Every structure is written in structure tokens, then in C-alpha cells.
Amino acid sequence: MSTNPNQPAASDKVIIGARALGEQVYKIMPTYDLLLEQLQEIRSAAADYLSGGQRGREELSKQDFNNTLGIFGPRGTGKSSALYTLRVELAQDKSNILLPLIEPDNFGDNTKIIGSIVGLLCKEGNALLDRMRCMDLPRCDTSEASPLGSYFNNGTLKPNNPLKQIMDDTIEYHLYTERQYRDVLVQNYADLGTHIRKSERLLIPDIEFKKKLMALVDTIVDVQKSMVGKGNGSKRDMSATGANPPIPLIYIFIDDIDLKTSKTRELMDALLQYVNHPNIVTVLSGDYDILTESIILALLQDEPLRELGLGAYKSLKSENEENSEKALTILGRKSKLAHEYLKKTIPPARRHQLVKWNEQTIPGFAFGEETLLAQLVKLLGEWSIFSYMADVDHSDRTGKPGNTNKTVSKPLTKSYIIFDERPRGIVNAYYHLNQLLKARQEGREIKPEHQFQLVKAFVDTLILSNSRLLPHQGFIYERFLLWGSEAGSSAIRYDTLDELKGNGELEKELASLRTALYVIGELIRSLLPGAAYDSPAYLKWRRSVVDELLKRPAELVDIADARIKELFLQRNQHADYRLFFLAEALAVLADPEVSGLLVEFMSDSHVQWYKSQWEADNAQAQDELTIRTIHTLLLKEEKMRERGKSTNSLLDELYQQAYNGQADERSDLANFSINLLEALCAETAEIVTAERQFKPLLDTWDQELVSLQIKNKWPEYMELQVKRSLFLNSLISIKKAAAIKYEFDKSAAHIGRMLTLINRERENEEAGQPSNVPDAIYLTLENKMKDFAKTVKDKWLKPKAELEVELDQIEPRAIEAFRADPDGLSYTRYKETKGLVKRVLYPDGENKATRATFASYCKMLRSVENLSQNNRVYYGRKQAAAFLPFLRNAAYFSTTTILKDEDKAAIQQYAKYVGANQIEMEQDAYEGAKKYIKEKLEEAHEHFQMRTLEDIMEYNLNMTDLESDRPGDDSPEGLLDLGDFDA
Incomplete structure (x- = not known):
């Protein structure tokens, strides 16, 4: 779409009211280009009609030309601005x-719409006559043979020329x-002959008037x-290509056709009867629903219902005589008739419905080049x-990246909920935003009282211009936002959150209200730091908004926040819905701008909040997506x-809240997020790959874990989870071991033999030989694999x-790094865990053990894990996490006495089979993200x-004095007492 170069620069100023939008018209009218194409089609049709000559016109005189286009939308959506934009476009x-x-x-009762159109056409005709009077006669052809020859006599415009006559x-x-x-014409006549001639004209006045009107339009065209001639100089030539001058079109613009219902029927009749000319285009704007209602009322008004004793809801006839329940009321019939009437008047194919602005498009609302985003x-x-x-990468025309990167502002779209969906509301808020900026740009410091006035006006306009907030302004001003005479006497009442609760559709509306009020509160806190608010209530409100934006799982909606810790957070990486709680914790504890960024990224990445990692098929993919999002x-x-x-960084804040907010909601969320991040980042690429490769073998374990979760057998669940981890490590060990040469019995249907044959055939196929493996074998392979997995699991x-665990792969350096750091002046949890690790890994005090019983290993693992997740200790947590x-x-499990060679060979053959078919995802980005997060966690700790050390040195304290969880105490709050795994 082109813009008008003659449009003054003042048009970029902030004005309240309709205006030409320029390129922004596409934001509210995506079909704008289609409208222009339809106008081009109308011009082409008019040219074809004219090319047939006058005889062709007479033959086509019975043809109706409906060149009416409609621009529809609710009040305030920019219909008038769309009309102005189109006028600017067409004027070129x-x-x-x-x-x-x-x-x-704006019309009175005595003003007729068709009369106004006639008057405007005559005004345009007079303007053409004035232009002809001013023509440069020596350069114009005014001979009788020229198109304008009949208008001139010896170079002088005739007073009684064809245009003036018509x-x-x-x-x-x-x-x-x-x-x-x-009446006047009939009553005034000189004789009978004159009376007859005048009366003759009154017999069919509408038909004769239409003929004259069509002739007037033809003449003006x-x-x-x-x-205009050939050199019209238009910047947007909407005519057909060729040497002939373009066919003129006469545009009639009628705005807000729905505002005056008494004129609606008259307007529709005028469009149908009088303006169906090939060269007349009528563009209407209005609210279609209100327009329909006006037509229905006009149709009902035509009927003498009161005289007949009928009502609009009465029925004269049933559509189905056999079923009186389906009787169509008079109102129903008139409604159908109104819709059909409008179909005839304004063809549906030429109706253009305006769209409301939304959170994605509102940031781009602009005056000139100044978008709302830029102003904010x-x-x-x-x-x-x-x-x-x-960052925006600049690439050259070949597509190669440029040398420099430019940063641009991007919107956090969820925050734009405070702006109205309609341009009329947005422009009012934009106006006060502009006033705030102008006050700052004048070069002098704004006085606090003036700053308060400007901010209050801006916020009030946001509320009063927003159609979604307006119904709740009583609650907003009487309960939530209590304005004073200055910032210090104003308050934001976050403690009113419980008053905004509802059910069904009401709850959805109130959820949007809570989000909008949260954003308004943040805006006030940013612009008026002196405004009072309650911090705990603010945190509760913010958490409710975060839950809504992150789409809290339905199963968690009715669970009170006080029980979340007991049911979920205490279980750390083993908790159900762990990714949701991680995102929630980060969003609640981060700075508001970081929190908004996290919500935006999570929404864009479409992370799914799976319930159980063992139950979800895509758990690993969602883990990776979450980690990459947090990395970004x-x-x-x-x-x-x-x-x-x-x-403070987000991770700094997590550690600060985890330790300094004891028995507090923020402490629980912070500690959970730290523990889960550490657990997710600890997964190696080898583990991730093995999870995918051996999924059929692991599915049976996952089903057992889900069953224990449902039965709430938490100690048994934890024990099984450890066994599953050791089993997976055993699979990796078998896969990496030297190939086992095992000859399967040819008469046996062992899964290992099937996999060996399939892999051998594939090798032959790669060598160019045809494969002899029947399709039925592949179909039965999955079921065979399930049976094999269950058999192996049961072992x-x-x-x-007694199960034994191999410890030979644990690096001595890692053990010594854990044991080397100071563990406090008293008997701390770190010192206790060191002793347990030493008893298991160095039973004789010197030599590292290569094996341990499963019970001993579990006790050691649980102790180290609990220490790594304990926010009540200051010694050893970092070392335990590492x-x-x-x-x-x-x-890994010792497989010597558990698995036979044929089982190990089958596992190796399956790894080979999967490795030949499965394309692994790129792990580099994921591994890089985990490494970065892990380093940042260590830095934050x-x-x-x-x-902390700097703070306590002045008081002659040491870190041991800060520990609230020491050996000998009862099971520490925040940790699960799972008991020993010993039999």
C-alpha cells in the first residue's frame, strides 16, 4: 500500500479521533488489499460496459450493478479510520x-439520503463546469468532433450545456x-394542458428520476x-493497462450507517433503487449486528401488528404444520428477511470485517513511526x-550473516492485556503515554506532584478505556487501587485477591482481570515507587497470575498452596508436574521483567507439563525444551x-530465598527449583541417548513406577527408581562391552536370535544384496521385545x-573432591555424609571398594542426595551436588549372576538394531545449555x-552456627525421611 506524500507531517501527532492509518490499516483490516482488488474489478466491469457503446447500454439497462462494499466492526474498531485511509489511497x-x-x-428528519447524494453529484458537476471555464483553450480541442465540443461555442462555455441541463x-x-x-405542482397550473403534462410526470416519478440520475452519472463520467485524459499522473493507477484514459469511478462514502436507525431503511432502499450504476461505488461502514437489528425493527414497523392484536413473538404459520413446536414467530421471519435483504444490498463477498487488536498486534499500534512499544x-x-x-542478525543479499548484530526491542505480549482491543481505547491511552514522555523530554525535572498527576491520568485512562476492565471499575477503584493525593498516600491492595474468585466463564473473566491488575500494579510500582503495597499479598497475587499464564494443570487447580509443598515440592526431581513447578518458581521469584520474559518464552516454546516422567512418552524432549528455554x-x-x-541474578535470588526464607513459601519454591535444575543438568548425553535407545526395555520399569506413585508407596517408589537408574547404567555397560559371541539355538524363538538375523540381513542389504526378512518379523518384534523386557526386569x-552394585567406574578424583573440603567445626550433615561415603567406598579405610550391596549403595546415595538438596545446611551442599x-x-548393577550370556547378547544386538535405525537429535545445544546453567548455579552458590560469610564475620560467627539441621535432630523439615533401604 502506498502512502500519500502530500499528507502533512502533523498527521503523525497524537490526535484522538479517526485518521488515515497508512500501513497500519492492515492491523485492523487484513483484507485491505482484497478490497482494492475488488475496486479494480469494478473499474474493469465499468470499462467493459462502456466499450459496448450506447446500444450496449440500452440492452443492459435491465442489469443491476451492485457496487456496494461494506466495512464492518463493533464500535471503536477503526471503521472511520479505514474509510479515511481508503479515501487517501483513492485520491491519488x-x-x-x-x-x-x-x-x-448528522442528518435531520427533513434531509433525505438520496437527496444528499444528488446534491453532492450536482456539486461535483458544478466543479467540473468551473474547471472547463478555466481550461487553457488554445491547448484544448473544443471542436464539435471532440468529446467536449458540445460544451463550447467559439471557445466559450455554453450556459445551457449538456451537463448543466441534466x-x-x-x-x-x-x-x-x-x-x-x-402537491404544490398539482395545485398550480395555468390550463388543463399544462396540468396534464405536469401530472404525467407524477405517474412514475421514481422511474423517471432514476433515468435522469443515471444520465447525470453518465455525463459526469x-x-x-x-x-483527465491520458496523462492523469496518478501515483496508483487503478485503471486497466493500455493507452486509453482510465474509466472514472464515483465513490460514495457513508460512515456509521448503524448510528441512526431511522435512516437505515431509507439508506438501504436508496442503494437498491438509485445507485446501481456501473460507475458508482458505495463504501459503507457500521456495526453489522446493529444494522441488522435496525432493519428488523423497520420491517416490524411496516406491519400493523398492534391493530391486528399480534406481537412479535406470535406465529402466523408454522414451517412444519405437523409440529407446532417449530412454529416460526413473526420476529423470526423478519430476522430471516432482514438478513436476505442485507445480502442483496451489501453482498457478503464484498463485506470486510475489521479485526480487534490483540496482545500480538497492540505493541505495533503507532502514530507515524512511533509505536506503542517504542513509547513504552x-x-x-x-x-x-x-x-x-x-539480537537481529543482519545478512547480506547472499544470505550470509553480516559482521554486526543489532539489538531491537521485542514486546512481552502478555503485558499488553491492559490496553483495549479497539483503536478508540488504545489511542486514548497512547495520548496520555505521550504526555508523560513530553513532560520528561522538556529538559527539566518533573516535580513529584506533576509526575503523580500524569501517571494517575495514564492509569485511569487505561482502566476507563478498556472495555474488559470498565465493568470492574467499582472493584478496581474501591478495593484494589486506592488513589491518594500523592504517591505516598496511594496504595495497591493485593490482599483483595480472594475477592476475585468465580466459576466457569466468570472465572476466565476474573483470571484476565487478575492478570491485567497485576500489570497495572507493576506499572504503578515502576512509575510511582512510593505507592504502598503488602509484600506477602503481592507474592500471592503474582503467583496466581503466573499460574494462569503458564496454564496450571487442572489436577493442581483445587490444591491449596499450603499443601503443594507436602505433596510435590518435597519430592524435588521425583515430583509430579515437576517442570510446571520449576517454571512457576522461577517466574514467581524473578524480577518482574525477567518473570515476564520467562512466561513469554515458555508460551512460545509450547512446553507441556507432563505429570510423571515415567508415564509421559515425551518427557525427555520436554526436559530438553525446558532447559534450553531457561538457558535462553x-x-x-x-x-x-x-x-x-x-x-541480583535470578539464580542469586534463588539461593537467597532458599536459605533466608525459612519455612516460607518462597524458600520452598526456591529450594525445589535449585534441586531440579541440578538434577536435570546432571544427566549426561550418554544417559539421554540410552533413555531413547532402550525405551522398550525401560517401559516396564516405568509402568511399575507409575503404579507405585498411584498407590502412594513412596519408599518403594524411591527404591525402584534407584534400581531403574542402575539398570540403565548396566545396559550402557553391556552396550559398550566387547561383542559377545553367542550362538543362539536355531530352533529357539529367542529375541536375540531374531535381532541377530535382522542385523545380518541389514548388513547384506548395505552390501547390495536383497533383504530376506519378512515384514511379519518386524511386526512381531515389538511384542517379543516387551516380553523380553519383562523377563529381564523380573530378574x-x-x-x-542379594543384588550387588559395581563401583569401579566411580572416579577417585570425584570422591576425593567431595571429601576434601572443610566440613565445619561441629558434627555437621556434611561430616556425617563423608563418614557414610567412606564406609561404603573405603571399607578398609585405604583401598577403594569395587562393589557394594544394593542396600549400602542406596543409603549412601540417599545421604548425598539429601545433602545436595538441603537448604538448612551451609557446609557440603555444593560438594554433594557435584x-x-x-x-x-x-x-551399575553387577550382571554376573543376574543375566545370562544370551540376554547380554540380545541387548547388544538390540542396541545395534536401534542404532542402525534411530536418528539421534543433536545434543550439542542441549549439553551446552546444561553446562551453562550448571556453571551459573555454582557461581550463584x-x-x-x-x-553470608561477610555478613556474619562482624558478629564473630561461623557457617556452622547458621546450620539449622544437624545430625541427631529429628528428620529435618523439607526432607523426606524415607527410612533405610535395608531389608
């Missing part, structure tokens, strides 16, 4: 004739259609075409609850901190001897301990 083609905008709501005739015949003029960036900075900075978030946050926007779950992956990933 000099062949077009644009009549002034008609607004029926204008006078049209006005005269229009008067004949009006009752008051007909011919004159306009002749005067100027007000609040590059990083806020409304925006963040993103931390990178963005680091850039934000480089610009001085925030002091570990129902062992004939040692735990070695302890978990390097140990180090920062926290350094700050």
Missing part, C-alpha cells in the same frame, strides 16, 4: 471522483418523488474522462514488563544486568541372591556463601 488516482463523506447521524433535470425529477413538491521503551527502559532486547532466559538476563537494570525385582552425578551415573 486523478480519475476518481470522491464525494464528501456522508454521516446519516443536473437541472435530475433535481427537478427528484422533487417529483417528494410528496410536498407533488464522460466529462471527467475527457478532462522510552518511558520504562529497554527491559521492563513490556519489552526486552533481542539466563542469557537474556545477563545482558539486562550488563545494562544495570537488575542487581532384578525378584532376585535369587559428587551426586558421579555416584548416580557411574554405578559461591556468591551466596561469600556474602
Whole structure:
């Protein structure tokens, strides 16, 4: 779409009201280009009609030309602005004739719409005559043979020229259609002959008037075409290609056709009866629903229902005589008739429905080049609850990346819920936003009282102009937002959250209200730091908003926050819905701008909150997606901190809350998120790959785990989870071991023999030989694999001897790193765990053990894991978190007495089979993300301990004095007392 270069620069100023939108018209009218194409089709049809000559016109005189287009939408959606934009566009083609905008709501009862159209056409005709009077006669052809020859006599415009004659005739015949003029004409006559001639004109006034009107339009079009000529100089030539001058079109614009219901029926009748000319285009705008209602009322008004004793809900006839229950009421029939009437008047194919602005498009609302997003960036900075900075790579024309990267502002779309969906509401908020910026840009410091006035006006306009907030303004101003005379006497009442509860559709509406009020509260806190609010209530409100935006799983909706810790958070990486709680914790505890960024990223990545990692088929993929999203978030946050926007990083805040918010909701969330992040980042690429490769073998274990979860047998679940981990490590060990040369019995149907044959055939196939494996074999392979997996699982779950765990792969360096650091002046949990690790791994005190019983290994693993997740200790947590992956990933079941050689060979053959078919995902990005997060967690823990040490040195305290969980105490709060795994 082109823009008008003649449009003054003042049009970019913030004005309240309709205006030409330029390129922004596509935001509310995506079909704008289609509308222009339809206008082009109308012009082409008019050209074809004219090319048939006058005889062709007479033959086609019975043909109706309906060139009516409609622009529809609710009040305030920008219909008038769309009309103005279209007028600016059409004005660039000099062949077009644009009549002034008609607004029926400005008409009095004595003003007729068709009369207004006639008047505007005659005004346009007079303008053409004035132009002809001013023509440069020596350069114009005014001979009789020229198109304008009949208008001139020796170079002088004739007073009684064809255009003037038809204008006078049209006005005269229009008067004949009006009752008051007909009465005057009949009553005034000189003789009988004159009376007969005048009365003859009154017999069919509408038909005769229409003929004159069509002739007037033809004449104006011919004159306009002749005067424009070939060199019309239009910037957007909407005519057909060729040397001939473009066919002029006369545009009639009628705005807000629904505002004055008394004129609606008259307007529709005028469109059907009088303006169906091939060169007339009528563009209407209004609310279609209100327009339909007006037509229905007009149709009902035509019927003498009161005189007949009928009502609109009465029925005269049933559509189905056999079933009176389906009787159609008078109102129903008129409704159907109204819709059909509108179909005839405004063809559905030429109706263009405006769309409301939404959270995705509102940031782009602009005056000139100044978008709403850009204005908010100027007000609040590059990083806020409304925006963040993103890198844009500049590539050359060959597609190769450029040398420099540019950062641009991107919107956090969820925050734009506070703006109205309609342009009329947005522009009012934009106006006050602009006033705030102008006050800042004037170069002088804003006084606090003036800042308060501007912010209050801005916030009030946001509320009062938003159609979704307006119904709740009583609650907002009386309960939530209590304005004072200044910032210090104003308060945000977050403790009113419980008042915004409901069911069904009401709850959805209230959820949106809670989110909008949260954003408004953040805006006020940012612009008026002195405004009062209650911090615990603020955290509760924020958590409810985060849950709504992250789409809290339905199963968790009715569970009170107080029970979340007991049912989920205490279980750390083993908890149901663990990814949701991780995202929730990060979003609740982060700075508002970081929280908004996390919600935005999570929404864009479409992470699924699976319930159980053992039950979900895509758990690993969702884990990877979450980790990569958090990695991206931390990178963005680091850039934000480089610009001085925030002091503490998100991970610094997690450790601060985990330790300093004892028995507090924030402490529980923070500790859970740290523990889960550490667990997710501890998974090696080898483990991740093995999870995918050996999924059929692991599915039976996962089913057992889900069963124990459902039965709430938590100790048994934990024991089985450890066994599953050791079993997976055993599979990896078997896969990496030297190939087992085992000859399967040819008469046996062992899964190992099937896999050996399939792999051998595949090798032959790769060598160019045909495969002899029947398709039926592949179909039965899955069932065989399930049976084999169950048999193998039962050997570990129902062992004939005590299970043993191989420890030879645990690196001595990792053990020594765990044992080397100071463990406090008293008997700490760290010191206790060190002793247990030493008893299991160094039973004789010197030599490292290569094996341990499963019970001993479990007790050691649980002790190290609990220490790594304990937010009540200051010694050993970091060391335990670093040692735990070695302890978990390097140990594996001893297979000597459990599996036979044929079982191991089958596992190797399956690994080979899967490896030949399964394309592994790229792990580099995922591994890099885990490494980065792990390093940042270690940095944050180090920062926290350094700050804590600095704080307590002045009081002659040491870290041991801060530990609230020591050996000998009862089972510490926040940890699960799972008991020994000994038999």
C-alpha cells in the first residue's frame, strides 16, 4: 500500500479521533488489499460496459450493478479510520471522483439520503463546469468532433450545456418523488394542458428520476474522462493497462450507517433503487449486528401488528404444520428477511470485517513511526514488563550473516492485556503515554506532584478505556487501587485477591482481570515507587497470575498452596508436574521483567507439563525444551544486568530465598527449583541417548513406577527408581562391552536370535544384496521385545541372591573432591555424609571398594542426595551436588549372576538394531545449555556463601552456627525421611 506524500507531517501527532492509518490499516483490516482488488474489478466491469457503446447500454439497462462494499466492526474498531485511509489511497488516482463523506447521524428528519447524494453529484458537476471555464483553450480541442465540443461555442462555455441541463433535470425529477413538491405542482397550473403534462410526470416519478440520475452519472463520467485524459499522473493507477484514459469511478462514502436507525431503511432502499450504476461505488461502514437489528425493527414497523392484536413473538404459520413446536414467530421471519435483504444490498463477498487488536498486534499500534512499544521503551527502559532486547542478525543479499548484530526491542505480549482491543481505547491511552514522555523530554525535572498527576491520568485512562476492565471499575477503584493525593498516600491492595474468585466463564473473566491488575500494579510500582503495597499479598497475587499464564494443570487447580509443598515440592526431581513447578518458581521469584520474559518464552516454546516422567512418552524432549528455554532466559538476563537494570541474578535470588526464607513459601519454591535444575543438568548425553535407545526395555520399569506413585508407596517408589537408574547404567555397560559371541539355538524363538538375523540381513542389504526378512518379523518384534523386557526386569525385582552394585567406574578424583573440603567445626550433615561415603567406598579405610550391596549403595546415595538438596545446611551442599552425578551415573548393577550370556547378547544386538535405525537429535545445544546453567548455579552458590560469610564475620560467627539441621535432630523439615533401604 502506498502512502500519500502530500499528507502533512502533523498527521503523525497524537490526535484522538479517526485518521488515515497508512500501513497500519492492515492491523485492523487484513483484507485491505482484497478490497482494492475488488475496486479494480469494478473499474474493469465499468470499462467493459462502456466499450459496448450506447446500444450496449440500452440492452443492459435491465442489469443491476451492485457496487456496494461494506466495512464492518463493533464500535471503536477503526471503521472511520479505514474509510479515511481508503479515501487517501483513492485520491491519488486523478480519475476518481470522491464525494464528501456522508454521516446519516448528522442528518435531520427533513434531509433525505438520496437527496444528499444528488446534491453532492450536482456539486461535483458544478466543479467540473468551473474547471472547463478555466481550461487553457488554445491547448484544448473544443471542436464539435471532440468529446467536449458540445460544451463550447467559439471557445466559450455554453450556459445551457449538456451537463448543466441534466443536473437541472435530475433535481427537478427528484422533487417529483417528494410528496410536498407533488402537491404544490398539482395545485398550480395555468390550463388543463399544462396540468396534464405536469401530472404525467407524477405517474412514475421514481422511474423517471432514476433515468435522469443515471444520465447525470453518465455525463459526469464522460466529462471527467475527457478532462483527465491520458496523462492523469496518478501515483496508483487503478485503471486497466493500455493507452486509453482510465474509466472514472464515483465513490460514495457513508460512515456509521448503524448510528441512526431511522435512516437505515431509507439508506438501504436508496442503494437498491438509485445507485446501481456501473460507475458508482458505495463504501459503507457500521456495526453489522446493529444494522441488522435496525432493519428488523423497520420491517416490524411496516406491519400493523398492534391493530391486528399480534406481537412479535406470535406465529402466523408454522414451517412444519405437523409440529407446532417449530412454529416460526413473526420476529423470526423478519430476522430471516432482514438478513436476505442485507445480502442483496451489501453482498457478503464484498463485506470486510475489521479485526480487534490483540496482545500480538497492540505493541505495533503507532502514530507515524512511533509505536506503542517504542513509547513504552522510552518511558520504562529497554527491559521492563513490556519489552526486552533481542539480537537481529543482519545478512547480506547472499544470505550470509553480516559482521554486526543489532539489538531491537521485542514486546512481552502478555503485558499488553491492559490496553483495549479497539483503536478508540488504545489511542486514548497512547495520548496520555505521550504526555508523560513530553513532560520528561522538556529538559527539566518533573516535580513529584506533576509526575503523580500524569501517571494517575495514564492509569485511569487505561482502566476507563478498556472495555474488559470498565465493568470492574467499582472493584478496581474501591478495593484494589486506592488513589491518594500523592504517591505516598496511594496504595495497591493485593490482599483483595480472594475477592476475585468465580466459576466457569466468570472465572476466565476474573483470571484476565487478575492478570491485567497485576500489570497495572507493576506499572504503578515502576512509575510511582512510593505507592504502598503488602509484600506477602503481592507474592500471592503474582503467583496466581503466573499460574494462569503458564496454564496450571487442572489436577493442581483445587490444591491449596499450603499443601503443594507436602505433596510435590518435597519430592524435588521425583515430583509430579515437576517442570510446571520449576517454571512457576522461577517466574514467581524473578524480577518482574525477567518473570515476564520467562512466561513469554515458555508460551512460545509450547512446553507441556507432563505429570510423571515415567508415564509421559515425551518427557525427555520436554526436559530438553525446558532447559534450553531457561538457558535462553539466563542469557537474556545477563545482558539486562550488563545494562544495570537488575542487581541480583535470578539464580542469586534463588539461593537467597532458599536459605533466608525459612519455612516460607518462597524458600520452598526456591529450594525445589535449585534441586531440579541440578538434577536435570546432571544427566549426561550418554544417559539421554540410552533413555531413547532402550525405551522398550525401560517401559516396564516405568509402568511399575507409575503404579507405585498411584498407590502412594513412596519408599518403594524411591527404591525402584534407584534400581531403574542402575539398570540403565548396566545396559550402557553391556552396550559398550566387547561383542559377545553367542550362538543362539536355531530352533529357539529367542529375541536375540531374531535381532541377530535382522542385523545380518541389514548388513547384506548395505552390501547390495536383497533383504530376506519378512515384514511379519518386524511386526512381531515389538511384542517379543516387551516380553523380553519383562523377563529381564523380573530378574532384578525378584532376585535369587542379594543384588550387588559395581563401583569401579566411580572416579577417585570425584570422591576425593567431595571429601576434601572443610566440613565445619561441629558434627555437621556434611561430616556425617563423608563418614557414610567412606564406609561404603573405603571399607578398609585405604583401598577403594569395587562393589557394594544394593542396600549400602542406596543409603549412601540417599545421604548425598539429601545433602545436595538441603537448604538448612551451609557446609557440603555444593560438594554433594557435584559428587551426586558421579555416584548416580557411574554405578551399575553387577550382571554376573543376574543375566545370562544370551540376554547380554540380545541387548547388544538390540542396541545395534536401534542404532542402525534411530536418528539421534543433536545434543550439542542441549549439553551446552546444561553446562551453562550448571556453571551459573555454582557461581550463584559461591556468591551466596561469600556474602553470608561477610555478613556474619562482624558478629564473630561461623557457617556452622547458621546450620539449622544437624545430625541427631529429628528428620529435618523439607526432607523426606524415607527410612533405610535395608531389608
